[in-house]
Structures are given as C-alpha cells and as structure tokens.
Amino acid sequence: MVNGVTVPTKVIAAEVQNHAAPKNQPGLAWRKAANAVAMRTLLLQEAKQRGIRPEPAEVGPGRFETEEEALIRSLLEVAVEVSPPTEDEVRAEWARGPERFRAPPLWEVSHILCACDPRNDDERNAAFTRAKSLAARVEGDPQGFARLASAHSDCGSKTSGGALGQLGPGDTVPEFEAALREIKEGEFTSEPVLTRHGWHVIRMDAIAEGAVLPFDTVRSKIADAMEKAAWARNAREFADRLVASARISGAEIGNRSQGERL
Incomplete structure (x- = not known):
C-alpha cells in the first residue's frame, strides 16, 4: 500500500x-x-x-x-x-586530475579467430574448444603466435600473422574492445573472447595512450x-x-x- x-x-x-x-x-x-x-x-x-x-x-x-x-x-x-x-567549479574539477581527460588510445592488435555462430550451441562449444587449445599453445610459445594465426585463424588477417593493425575506440565490436581495455602491452588473452564473429585469442602488440587534453578542449x-x-x-x-x-x-x-x- x-x-x-x-x-x-x-x-x-x-x-x-x-x-x-x-x-x-x-x-x-x-x-x-x-x-x-x-x-x-x-x-x-x-x-x-x-x-x-x-x-x-x-x-x-x-x-x-x-x-x-x-x-x-x-x-x-x-x-x-x-x-x-560555474567556470571556477569546472576548472577545479579538471585540475583534480587532468590526466583523466585524454584523447582516445590506439591499440596495435593481433588475433586468432575461431569462427562460429554464437547462437548455435554446438558451433559455439566446438569453436571454444579450438580457441582454448590455441590459447594454451600461445601460452607455451608466445613467439609462435603469428605462425599459429597463419595456420589456424578464420580471419583474413591470417595472411599477416593475425595482425589487425591499429584500432581505436569504436573500431571493433564492443566485446572485443572491452577485452582490449583489459590487456597490457605484450600480453594476450589467456581465455578466449566471444563476439558475434566467434572466439578470439587476442594479443596486444602495442598501446599508444592518448595525450592529455587541454582544459578548453x-x-x-x-x-x-x-x-x-x-x-x-x-x-x-x-x-x-x-x-x-x-x-x-x-x-x-x-x-x-x-x-x-x-
């Protein structure tokens, strides 16, 4: 009531x-x-x-x-x-941590894709098993990532060892981008990442942090x-x-x- x-x-x-x-x-x-x-x-x-x-x-x-x-x-x-x-309040908020306000980062990324339709349980599970196995092989031989991508990836990037080049926010699907934000330079995802395209084993080749933006911007x-x-x-x-x-x-x-x- x-x-x-x-x-x-x-x-x-x-x-x-x-x-x-x-x-x-x-x-x-x-x-x-x-x-x-x-x-x-x-x-x-x-x-x-x-x-x-x-x-x-x-x-x-x-x-x-x-x-x-x-x-x-x-x-x-x-x-x-x-x-x-007020103008003073806004400037004070900015001054509390100018480093919080940066231009978008750039990520240089490589991946191995095990393609599937995520809505199909059999396809999704089979592709996950493949991706999990490849992730374990990458963990045991990080230098062999490009070779594994060339041999096993279902993405056209396999011709360049899985390299996707530079990506920024909004350049890829949200699930993939969320994973990029969690990986440090030189690291790769130990657990495959699922997107609408299938399962990905992702390696972060380099990160270019965005520059701190001036107050007026x-x-x-x-x-x-x-x-x-x-x-x-x-x-x-x-x-x-x-x-x-x-x-x-x-x-x-x-x-x-x-x-x-x-």
Whole structure:
C-alpha cells in the first residue's frame, strides 16, 4: 500500500521480469520489483497532486512514452532543479586530475579467430574448444603466435600473422574492445573472447595512450558531466523526501522498511 492505495499484485508480477536475482533467491527479484513499483506509485501520486498532465514524447521512430512515463518525466523536470556549474567549479574539477581527460588510445592488435555462430550451441562449444587449445599453445610459445594465426585463424588477417593493425575506440565490436581495455602491452588473452564473429585469442602488440587534453578542449564535456551528476543527486534527494513523508507498507525503499516505520 502506498499512501492508502493498494497496488495490485499483478503490477508487481509484471515488474519482476526487469529485476535480476540469483536462482537460489527467487524472492529477491520480487522485493526489488515491489520497491520499484512503490517508488513509481509515489512519483505518479505526486505528479497527479501537482496537476501535471501527461504529454508523451516520441522516444524513437513511431514510439512514444506511456502516460506514466510522461508523468514521471514531467514531474522530475518541474521538481528537480539544477544550476550549471560555474567556470571556477569546472576548472577545479579538471585540475583534480587532468590526466583523466585524454584523447582516445590506439591499440596495435593481433588475433586468432575461431569462427562460429554464437547462437548455435554446438558451433559455439566446438569453436571454444579450438580457441582454448590455441590459447594454451600461445601460452607455451608466445613467439609462435603469428605462425599459429597463419595456420589456424578464420580471419583474413591470417595472411599477416593475425595482425589487425591499429584500432581505436569504436573500431571493433564492443566485446572485443572491452577485452582490449583489459590487456597490457605484450600480453594476450589467456581465455578466449566471444563476439558475434566467434572466439578470439587476442594479443596486444602495442598501446599508444592518448595525450592529455587541454582544459578548453574538455570544458564542455566536464560541465555536462557535472550537471548530470548534480541532477541525479537532486533527483535522489527529491525521491527521498517523498519516501520520508509517505505511508508505505509491503515494500522497502532505502535502508529500512517503510511498513515498520509508518
């Protein structure tokens, strides 16, 4: 119940699919869903109390917000105010660690691809076995990487010993890029990396770190990030105030049971 209004069980049941939980704790997903529904109900009650009318915005080609989504968005636009950071605040944030703001890195990479359709269990498992075996051979003979790539890779780069040349952020699929960000120069992945193309054994041949960018180049990016962080903080504080003044039972929002407190 939220401020005397009973939330139907079917509403919580529909929300459960949006919340992950360990298989041995099925009740956890239900509790998460109940908390989310309670918070959404509070926001909708506040929007209606303020007389806000839903005006669904287009969120994609031919796709619009639901009335509830429009109400909550409109409420937050009215209730959560944020002032842009001052020039001194932005410069102070930059000065805290200028090395955080760099041009994109460049990675010089080689790989061995064991191609498969990841959606096919048999193909995926067979390709993984191949890739795992090749990774072990690379570990035992790092200097033989190019020879193994030439003989066993399913990528056209096999003609150059698996060399892909220089790659930057966005030049490859996300799973491959995520692996590149974890490998140091001269290292290779001891565990194969799965992408839509199959399993990869990856070697990092060289890394060129991006140069530290001057303040004027990153000023707008820092200001935007600071404003978004302030908005999120103020939105949480607004939600906390709603919870503190609400009568809630059957859900826990925050660190303690609202049913017990109210």
